[in-house]
Amino acid sequence: MNIADLLNKKIIELKAPIVVGLDPTLPAIPDVYKSPYLQLDNPLEAVAKTILDFNKDIVDSVYEIVPAVKPQCAFYEKYGHWGFWAFEESIKYAKSKGMVVIADGKRNDIGSTATAYAEAFLGEVELLDGRKSSSIGADLLTVSPFLGRDGIAPFVETCEKQGKGIFVLVKTSNPSSSDIQNQVTVGRVAQPPAVEAVASHLTIENGRTIFEGLAAYVNEVGKNSIGDSGYSAIGAVVGATYPKEAEVLRQLMPKSIFLVPGYGAQGGGAKDVAPCFNKDKLGAIVNSSRGIMCAYKEKYKATECSKEQYKATVQEATLKMREDISSVL
Amino acid sequence: MNIADLLNKKIIELKAPIVVGLDPTLPAIPDVYKSPYLQLDNPLEAVAKTILDFNKDIVDSVYEIVPAVKPQCAFYEKYGHWGFWAFEESIKYAKSKGMVVIADGKRNDIGSTATAYAEAFLGEVELLDGRKSSSIGADLLTVSPFLGRDGIAPFVETCEKQGKGIFVLVKTSNPSSSDIQNQVTVGRVAQPPAVEAVASHLTIENGRTIFEGLAAYVNEVGKNSIGDSGYSAIGAVVGATYPKEAEVLRQLMPKSIFLVPGYGAQGGGAKDVAPCFNKDKLGAIVNSSRGIMCAYKEKYKATECSKEQYKATVQEATLKMREDISSVL
Numbered sequence: 001m002n003i004a005d006l007l008n009k010k011i012i013e014l015k016a017p018i019v020v021g022l023d024p025t026l027p028a029i030p031d032v033y034k035s036p037y038l039q040l041d042n043p044l045e046a047v048a049k050t051i052l053d054f055n056k057d058i059v060d061s062v063y064e065i066v067p068a069v070k071p072q073c074a075f076y077e078k079y080g081h082w083g084f085w086a087f088e089e090s091i092k093y094a095k096s097k098g099m100v101v102i103a104d105g106k107r108n109d110i111g112s113t114a115t116a117y118a119e120a121f122l123g124e125v126e127l128l129d130g131r132k133s134s135s136i137g138a139d140l141l142t143v144s145p146f147l148g149r150d151g152i153a154p155f156v157e158t159c160e161k162q163g164k165g166i167f168v169l170v171k172t173s174n175p176s177s178s179d180i181q182n183q184v185t186v187g188r189v190a191q192p193p194a195v196e197a198v199a200s201h202l203t204i205e206n207g208r209t210i211f212e213g214l215a216a217y218v219n220e221v222g223k224n225s226i227g228d229s230g231y232s233a234i235g236a237v238v239g240a241t242y243p244k245e246a247e248v249l250r251q252l253m254p255k256s257i258f259l260v261p262g263y264g265a266q267g268g269g270a271k272d273v274a275p276c277f278n279k280d281k282l283g284a285i286v287n288s289s290r291g292i293m294c295a296y297k298e299k300y301k302a303t304e305c306s307k308e309q310y311k312a313t314v315q316e317a318t319l320k321m322r323e324d325i326s327s328v329l
Numbered sequence: 330m331n332i333a334d335l336l337n338k339k340i341i342e343l344k345a346p347i348v349v350g351l352d353p354t355l356p357a358i359p360d361v362y363k364s365p366y367l368q369l370d371n372p373l374e375a376v377a378k379t380i381l382d383f384n385k386d387i388v389d390s391v392y393e394i395v396p397a398v399k400p401q402c403a404f405y406e407k408y409g410h411w412g413f414w415a416f417e418e419s420i421k422y423a424k425s426k427g428m429v430v431i432a433d434g435k436r437n438d439i440g441s442t443a444t445a446y447a448e449a450f451l452g453e454v455e456l457l458d459g460r461k462s463s464s465i466g467a468d469l470l471t472v473s474p475f476l477g478r479d480g481i482a483p484f485v486e487t488c489e490k491q492g493k494g495i496f497v498l499v500k501t502s503n504p505s506s507s508d509i510q511n512q513v514t515v516g517r518v519a520q521p522p523a524v525e526a527v528a529s530h531l532t533i534e535n536g537r538t539i540f541e542g543l544a545a546y547v548n549e550v551g552k553n554s555i556g557d558s559g560y561s562a563i564g565a566v567v568g569a570t571y572p573k574e575a576e577v578l579r580q581l582m583p584k585s586i587f588l589v590p591g592y593g594a595q596g597g598g599a600k601d602v603a604p605c606f607n608k609d610k611l612g613a614i615v616n617s618s619r620g621i622m623c624a625y626k627e628k629y630k631a632t633e634c635s636k637e638q639y640k641a642t643v644q645e646a647t648l649k650m651r652e653d654i655s656s657v658l
Contacts, residue, residue: 148508175528179477
């Protein structure tokens with residue numbers, strides 16, 4: 001059973017193709033999570049411990065309702081090694097509750113550096129005495145494809161070895177995602193012969209957009225990682241804000257799971273995410289971060305919301321989202 | 330004085346447009362750095378402390394010869410929060426010796442997430458009590474542009490506020506960098522009217538490549554950050570492996586400093602990096618990682634090399650590189 005199988009199994013069991021974002025910005029966190037740590041000597045440790053408690057309560061509220069969480073690396077790195085500690089501990093906690101963890105790092109590099117990222121997030125790292133140890137321990141990682149095939153292949157290799165997965169950014173949810181992704185191409189300027197001799201390329205057909213070329217590559221490279229559920233561990237990020245493009249991409253990557261940002265706060269509705277799914281009602285997992293994490297703000301002030309009240313609003317918002325998504329499938 | 334001014338001042342003083350990569354992979358590190366920590370209970374702490382000692386000796390060997398170091402995030406993240414601790418401490422140490430620090434993270438995201446990365450690496454982060462603190466404390470960060478203008482602008486804003494800088498990936502040194510970067514475009518497929526109304530775009534002229542479009546954008550957006558030395562804090566990554574493209578890019582971004590990977594181990598020679606410079610002999614800083622970090626392997630085995638021997642080979646290789654680069658300027 002590969003990671004796509006596990007994810008699909010949980011999506012079917014829970015009837016919830018949903019991932020809850022763990023994006024713990026301080027303005028989002030009710031005061032009750034902050035007050036125990038205000039007196040700590042190290043202010044970065046204080047933030048990290050606040051974040052971890054906050055995340056644990058979100059996980060406790062949703063692990064019986066949805067299959068996965070998606071911590072966004074930036075909000076942890078922000079607080080240096082203490083923040084990174086909170087990132088790791090949050091992942092451990094979510095895994096202990098049986099959740100699938102998608103690390104949203106949009107990592108990208110080449111060769112041994114890309115392999116280092118892949119091993120860090122998804123695999124095992126080498127220790128001083130030559131033994132290996134797991135490190136961050138996520139199940140899936142988002143990967144940015146600007147460096148071309150060299151920049152994706154090492155992640156795919158690690159996934160194949162470790163039974164883990166990635167989501168390659170193909171069409172992102174933001175307003176200017178079209179700047180590069182929607183460019184129509186008429187051919188690639190070749191590089192010097194010595195380079196072309198050693199390069200392996202992802203091919204973009206003339207007259208197609210960059211995102212279509214990437215989709216064809218994701219589909220191709222994912223063929224070695226298709227599990228029993230018929231889906232590949234090599235998925236794609238496809239924004240809820242572009243339903244027309246999603247329709248095209250669904251055809252180009254029939255076996256890939258789409259990680260779908262942009263629902264809720266960014267403007268995508270349930271109808272907009274519908275084209276991301278296949279007819280089997282699988283093939284996509286829709287993310288909500290702020291919509292769930294900050295739902296409490298409709299009822300309570302951050303200064304007044306108790307932990308029990310907070311958890312109730314998280315659960316309520318998640319159930320509501322599940323109903324909303326179900327209504328269009 | 331902005332960060333471009335500081336970097337140029339040091340380049341001129343030391344006659345060395347050179348940055349030394351801090352890419353501490355275990356096979357690169359002589360045993361003498363590992364042995365003190367082999368008995369530690371926590372094997373990730375052991376690696377982190379090894380890495381820090383190793384990096385400190387590299388910094389000690391080069392800080393009087395070259396202006397900057399470039400730690401590559403992947404090799405630290407690999408070891409979780411302990412690795413991140415070694416990353417931060419290495420940066421602190423290099424700064425204490427007066428060096429400019431370029432964090433090579435190729436980070437990319439949008440909106441508040443991009444701002445979180447920028448604040449983490451280059452700015453100040455908010456604490457529980459509302460005060461601010463610096464976090465990672467680098468001077469410059471590499472940024473990947475796949476998400477379009479939304480994905481770069483928040484980094485630029487933080488740079489303007491904090492007097493820091495970025496290098497946007499424009500034409501990378503790897504063999505398949507042409508997959509996306511060298512695509513010739515004939516126009517962008519427009520997005521829905523509601524999105525276009527709020528989107529701001531980087532424009533790529535019809536018939537131009539993606540890398541040329543990016544260069545024009547970097548040049549434009551960098552105009553607000555030009556310092557007394559005539560250079561902008563918004564630079565570009567341009568690989569030493571593509572001298573023809575570098576010539577074109579030098580014209581398109583006359584005010585940007587190029588961070589130039591690909592010299593040495595990746596096949597670029599001094600002649601290949603020459604087109605990255607302007608006539609004033611400024612405008613580029615050439616990176617070497619393995620070529621300097623592993624120079625000792627030509628003389629010593631990893632099991633036998635002492636710290637003094639290691640430092641001598643680092644210094645020797647750096648001086649040799651400085652001479653090599655100087656010969657073509």
